[in-house]
Amino acid sequence: MKLTDYLKDRLTAYLIYGISWLLVQIFMAAFRISFQAIVIVSLILLLSIIFAEVWGYFRKKSYYDKLLHCLDELDKKYLLSEMTENPDFLDGRILYEVMQETNKSMCEHIAGHRRENKEFREYIELWVHEIKLPVASVQLMCHNDGNTKYAEQLKRIDNYIENVLYYARSRNAEKDYIIKPVSLKRAFADIAVKNREELQERNITLHTEDLDMDVMTDGKWLGFILGQIMGNSMKYEASEITVTAEGFPDKTVLHFRDNGCGIPEHDMPYIFEKSFTGENGRTHRKSTGMGLYIVKKLCDKLGHSVAAKSVQREFTEIIITFGKNDIHDVR
Known part of the structure; x- marks a missing residue:
């Protein structure tokens, strides 16, 4: 004063x-x-x-x-x-x-909003689990009948449901994660198997190198992250996906690279922002702009860093860096 x-x-x-x-x-x-x-x-x-x-x-x-x-x-x-x-x-x-x-x-006002938010999140999670049962049943029926047309649309629905579930969970990460050693090779193999039919339909070739190492993360969340990145590769006209890992004394770096349509340079600073679709999103109507946003959000919660490199009409590479022996506060 x-x-x-x-x-x-x-x-x-x-x-x-x-x-x-x-x-x-x-x-x-x-x-x-x-x-x-x-x-x-x-x-x-x-x-x-x-x-x-x-x-x-x-x-x-x-x-x-x-x-x-x-x-x-x-x-x-x-x-x-x-x-x-x-x-x-x-x-x-x-x-x-x-x-x-x-x-x-x-404080009373915030407590009320937290209660409402918690109740809404719990309802969303319950709804997701309930809706996944009939979707899985219809997917099985389509598989038995050989109806690939409906199966593809059901897979899209299932992916959107997964997005909703992990977006809701990412807001309260501390209640839904288990940090432990996770095999990169196993995690990627599970995602490849899950998307096997679509990979075969699109004639996409997978290459892996040096994935025989463990990282400290949550296996379920890592699977979702890799699934989102692979989904983007398939969506944006990739014919080849290469996944490699590099081990350093203080970190492990995972490189997820495809030869799809690439990302325009002017869109690169915004690809991890919520609902950003960019030039490719306007061309591909299936884009919601939420996939990479949720990936970034989950990586931040887990203490990992994520970045991207791309040249339009050449390649896109997503780089995830895992720390070693670090204790991350995900609250």
């Missing part, structure tokens, strides 16, 4: 003091009080006002400077009321009580 700001705020009070002092002078002169007495009384009043103002200024300055410092230092500004002490002057105590009440109201 600056002294000039404090003085400006107190101008009205000083004007009242000045008028009062002038009236006192007139009153004492009317009663023929000696000049020396008038000077002494004036000095006493002036010194009293100066002392009171200086004391009040420094008392409030200490409190408000600390308050503003805490506000600047805090990343989460709404915690300010928790870091503030109850001051010893009236307007500060009023401010403190107001902050405490607003903080309490905010």
